[in-house]
Amino acid sequence: DRSEPMLNQARTIIPRLTDRVTFVHSDINEFMGQSQPEEYDIWASGFMLHNFLKPLRRQTIQEIYRVTRPGGVFGMIDKIAVDDETQHQAHYAAQMEQIERFVGIGKPELRDWWVRHYEDDEAKKATEGEIASILEEAGFVDVQFSNRVMIDVVVTAVKQEKKETE
Numbered sequence: 049d050r051s052e053p054m055l056n057q058a059r060t061i062i063p064r065l066t067d068r069v070t071f072v073h074s075d076i077n078e079f080m081g082q083s084q085p086e087e088y089d090i091w092a093s094g095f096m097l098h099n100f101l102k103p104l105r106r107q108t109i110q111e112i113y114r115v116t117r118p119g120g121v122f123g124m125i126d127k128i129a130v131d132d133e134t135q136h137q138a139h140y141a142a143q144m145e146q147i148e149r150f151v152g153i154g155k156p157e158l159r160d161w162w163v164r165h166y167e168d169d170e171a172k173k174a175t176e177g178e179i180a181s182i183l184e185e186a187g188f189v190d191v192q193f194s195n196r197v198m199i200d201v202v203v204t205a206v207k208q209e210k211k212e213t214e
Contacts, residue, residue, distance in 0.1 A: 077104075080111040087115050091122045098127040098174050105174060106182050113186040116207045122188060127169055127199045131177045139198040140170065179203060 055071045062069070072079055076096065091112045097105050112122050129136040144166060150159035180191045188205035195202045 077108060077111060080108075080115050083115040085114055086117045086120075089117055089120045091116055091120070093124040093126070095126055097124065097179070098169055098172070101172055102174075102178070105179075106185075109182045109186045109188075113188060113207060118207055118209045120207045121204060122183070122207070123202070123204045125200060125202050126174070128179055128193070128201050128203065129173045129175045129199065130196075131175050136173075136175075136199075140166070143198050176201075 052073055055073055058071060076093070097108065100108060116122060130139065144163065147159050147162045147166070150156065150162070176193055180193075183191045183203075183205045187207065189208045191203070191205045193201050193203055
C-alpha cells in the first residue's frame with residue numbers, strides 16, 4: 049500500500065499472518081516493476097483497482113499476472129459494479145443511504161467526504177464484465193465474483209499451471 053497507516057491497520061487486523069505475509073509500503077506498479085516474473089504465489093489487494101482509470105487497471109492486472117507463479121491466485125475485495133445498470137444504481141443508492149448515517153451521529157463532514165469519494169468512484173466505475181475481461185485477457189482463469197455486499201465484492205482468479213511439453 050502507498051499508505052503506511054493502512055499497512056499498520058492490516059498488520060493489526062491479521063497479526064497471525066505476519067510471519068507468512070509481506071506488507072510493502074509502495075506504489076503497486078513501482079513495486080511490481082522491480083519484481084521478478086512468477087515471483088509470488090498469491091497477490092491480494094483491497095479497494096485498489098476501482099481507484100484507477102481503465103488503462104491503469106489493465107496495466108496493473110497484466111503486471112500482477114506477470115509476477116504471479118503458475119497455479120498462483122489473485123484475490124481482491126473492491127468496489128465493482130454489477131453489469132446490470134439498474135441493479136448497480138440500486139446498490140449505489142443503498143450505499144449512499146448508508147453514508148447518510150454520518151449526519152445522524154453529528155459528522156456531516158464525513159458524509160460529505162464519502163459522498164464526494166463515491167461520486168469520484170462512480171465516474172470511473174469498474175464493472176464485473178470489464179474486470180473479468182481484463183483478468184482473462186491477461187491469462188487468468190477461473191475468475192469468480194463472490195460475497196457481494198452492494199458495490200463491494202470479492203474477486204478471485206488463478207494463473208493457469210504451465211502445461212508440460214513432451
